[in-house]
Amino acid sequence: MFSSPIIAAPMAGGTTTAALALAADRAGAFPFAAAGYKTAEALAEHLAPLRAAGTDFGVNLFVPRREPLAAPDAAALLRYRDELAAAGYDGLPGGAGPTITNEQLTDFWDEKIQLLLADPVPVVSLTFGLAPESVVQALHRAGTRVVASVTSVAEAVAAAATGVDALVVQHGNAGGHSAAFLPAVSPGPGASPGPGGVVELVAAVRAAVVLPLVGAGGIGDAATAKAVLSAGAVAVQLGTALLRSEESGARALHKDALADPAFTATAVTRAFTGKAARALVNDFVSRHSAGAPEAYPEVHFLTAPLRAAAAAAGDREALNLWAGTSWRQAQDGPVADIIEGFLKGL
Ligand SMILES: Cc1cc2nc3c(=O)[nH]c(=O)nc-3n(C[C@H](O)[C@H](O)[C@H](O)COP(=O)(O)O)c2cc1C
Structure with missing residues (x-):
């Protein structure tokens, strides 16, 4: 399924x-x-060097929410906007908002699917939800392997039923957004990673579905990667381990924070985007995790100008410093060295 572990x-x-x-x-x-947040045009540009290299690669899409916010979440969103306004951050939009456009809500899904059907890629992976079976089938007809992201056995079973070819099994120790799409298992603010780690989660999913599995979340060294493969995964997916690399486009403020002993913990928070995501605990996480509603991507667009202003001012305390629990193991230097370290230790 994948050309590398x-x-x-x-x-x-x-x-x-x-x-x-x-x-x-x-x-x-x-x-x-990564196709998330990109228009189809920007995605085509991002993919051009990979297509030119003739390599086996994947493209990851955010599966969008289609329905409007439920009334209680919409009310909570307005309260959250007032909370942020009262805190006096630079860059917060004024006016009656926060309203978002349909393109912002759907993350240009339709046009990106059209692009990937017209000009197919080897693999498409999905997060935040399941694609309709018709889309999975259309991608298959185009010659593309399709991968769904899941965070529990229940989600794995639901994803397998859509006809995908493999699953990314993401544990709550992962940096960045949770892939969870079933409300009952979505980690709330302050949630602990739960019993066990990615090894146990992969083993549990392995027992429930026959698809190839990719383990993800908190994999900071080759020994952990090896244990995940031994639990039945065909590969491991590394995020945080590559964040500080030379080729990573993460901001210098973010890269430096990952190496700064002043940060002592990560937490799952909705404060930045309205969706549970793991980040280094800074002032923004401490102050706003409790009040942040479940309203993605509305909160993402509400806080985007505030985060841009913080970045411009060099203020890491109001930035989303995504990090998995293995952040202290993340190395700087070329991606090649980091990958080599993992491959050698398997
Ligand atoms: C900065 C950052 C951005 C991420 N963006 C995406 C994304 O666009 N799509 C996705 O499926 N996963 C995304 N993830 C999650 C990764 O795919 C992966 O599940 C996670 O990084 C694995 O855990 P680790 O960070 O502990 O290695 C992101 C993670 C980080 C740290």
Whole structure:
């Protein structure tokens, strides 16, 4: 299914650069491009160097929410906007908002699917939800293998029923957004990772579905990667381990924070985007996790200008410093060296 037991995770928002994906490929890992937040045009541009290299690679898409926010969540969103306004952050939009456009809500899903059907890629992976079976079938007809992301046995069973070819099994120790799409298992603010780690989760999913599995979440060294493979995964997907690499597009503020002993913990928070995501605990996480509603991507667009202003001011305390629980093991240097370290230890 994958040409390597090591997969470079898709990291949207500028972290996965074409240079990172190409370097991962050259080092012997399977690379993912990140389509999240991009228009179809921007995605085509992002993919051009990977297509030119003629390599086996994947593209990751956010499966969008289609329905409007439920009334209680919409009310909570307005309260959250007032909470942020009262805190006096620079860059917060004024006016009656926060309203978002249909393109912002659907993350350009339709046009990106059209692009990937017209000009197919080897692999498409999905997160935040399941694609309709008709889309999975259309991608298959185009010659594309399709991968769903899950965070529990229940989600794995539901994903397998849509006809996908493999699953990314993401544990709550992972950096960035949770892939969870069933409300009952979505980790809430402050949630602990739960019993066990990615090894136990992969073993549980292995017992329930026959698809090839990719383990993800908190894999910071080759020994952990090896244990995940022994539990029945065909590969592991690394995110946080690549965040500080030379080719990573993460901001210098973010890379430096990951190496700074002043940060002592990560937490799952909805404060930045309205969806549970794991980040280093900074002032913003401490102050706003309790009040943040479940309203993705509305909260993402509400806080985006605030985060841009913080980045411009060099203020890491109001930035989303995504990090998995293995953040202290993340190395700087070329992607090739980091991948080589994992491959050698398997
Ligand atoms: C900065 C960052 C951005 C991410 N963006 C995406 C994304 O766009 N799509 C996705 O499926 N997963 C995304 N993830 C999650 C990774 O795919 C992967 O599940 C996770 O990084 C694995 O856990 P680890 O960070 O502990 O290695 C992101 C993770 C990070 C750290």
